Amino acid sequence: MNMLTDAAVEETLQPLYKPAASKMTGKDVTVHYGEKQALFGVNLEVPEKQVMALIGPSGCGKSTFLRCLNRMNDTIDICRVGGSILLDGEDIYDPRIDVVELRARVGMVFQKPNPFPKSIYENVAYGPRIHGLAWKKSEFDEVVETSLQKAGLFNEVKDRLHEPGTGLSGGQQQRLCIARAIAVSPEVILMDEPCSALDPIATAKVEELIDELRQNYTIVIVTHSMQQAARVSQRTAMFHLGNLVEEGPTEKMFTNPDDKRTQDYITGRFG
Numbered sequence: 621m622n623m624l625t626d627a628a629v630e631e632t633l634q635p636l637y638k639p640a641a642s643k644m645t646g647k648d649v650t651v652h653y654g655e656k657q658a659l660f661g662v663n664l665e666v667p668e669k670q671v672m673a674l675i676g677p678s679g680c681g682k683s684t685f686l687r688c689l690n691r692m693n694d695t696i697d698i699c700r701v702g703g704s705i706l707l708d709g710e711d712i713y714d715p716r717i718d719v720v721e722l723r724a725r726v727g728m729v730f731q732k733p734n735p736f737p738k739s740i741y742e743n744v745a746y747g748p749r750i751h752g753l754a755w756k757k758s759e760f761d762e763v764v765e766t767s768l769q770k771a772g773l774f775n776e777v778k779d780r781l782h783e784p785g786t787g788l789s790g791g792q793q794q795r796l797c798i799a800r801a802i803a804v805s806p807e808v809i810l811m812d813e814p815c816s817a818l819d820p821i822a823t824a825k826v827e828e829l830i831d832e833l834r835q836n837y838t839i840v841i842v843t844h845s846m847q848q849a850a851r852v853s854q855r856t857a858m859f860h861l862g863n864l865v866e867e868g869p870t871e872k873m874f875t876n877p878d879d880k881r882t883q884d885y886i887t888g889r890f891g
């Protein structure tokens with residue numbers, strides 16, 4: 621009989637069970653807005669090239685945690701962040717970190733589509749221009765086209781690239797904002813309820829896009845829609861009253877969560 625040693629069995633199984641490497645890690649993250657504490661020591665690993673959904677009732681701290689991941693909270697005067705957030709093992713709150721560069725590596729898409737009051741072309745070309753990623757017109761043309769293509773928008777807008785971005789439909793505007801984020805080659809894309817202002821058809825398109833984007837990017841999405849979390853994410857983190865309740869594979873979180881608060885939330889008993 622061909623007996624495998626324990627080590628050989630482990631080696632054979634490892635590729636199947638090896639968890640995704642973590643791209644970002646929050647360690648004991650606390651956040652205060654003035655006197656009010658919004659996060660109480662959150663420890664969470666964001667897996668690389670997967671979609672992680674942050675869920676939980678209103679005010680539980682999902683957006684606050686999301687904004688810690690690219691130091692967007694720095695823009696709020698009364699906000700103080702404690703603990704550490706690592707990107708590829710490096711603390712993004714280290715004083716030597718260039719925040720503009722960080723926000724290019726960790727891009728953000730907001731709840732309400734917010735294109736600049738400029739042409740579709742300029743919306744996408746803006747980031748590469750300020751980050752010095754393109755110099756010649758041909759380089760800008762290329763980055764604009766590939767970013768719009770990756771955002772699934774190019775065919776719809778290719779004949780009107782020089783018309784205002786604000787003239788697009790809401791769903792198209794949100795995909796333009798995703799193209800704008802992609803244009804600076806981010807590694808992580810944060811999305812704060814990206815579909816809440818969209819109709820069901822536009823929502824479906826953005827969800828399909830999120831599913832495609834995870835091949836190349838790490839995505840963290842805050843959503844109030846349990847269906848959306850179940851459709852687009854591979855892992856889900858549940859927050860409640862500023863604490864991380866639990867985190868795990870999305871399928872498990874929606875079928876067999878460990879914590880009663882998760883069970884109650886996903887079945888609509890509170891929130």
Ligand SMILES: Nc1ncnc2c1ncn2[C@@H]1O[C@H](COP(=O)(O)OP(=O)(O)OP(=O)(O)O)[C@@H](O)[C@H]1O
Binds near residue numbers: 653676678682683696
């Ligand atoms: N700019 C701010 N100033 C003061 N308090 C804030 C600020 N932003 C958030 N908070 C407070 O921090 C807590 C967490 O808010 P946060 O927006 O992170 O929650 P959330 O889970 O994303 O909620 P929602 O689902 O309603 O968007 C809440 O009590 C909120 O009132």
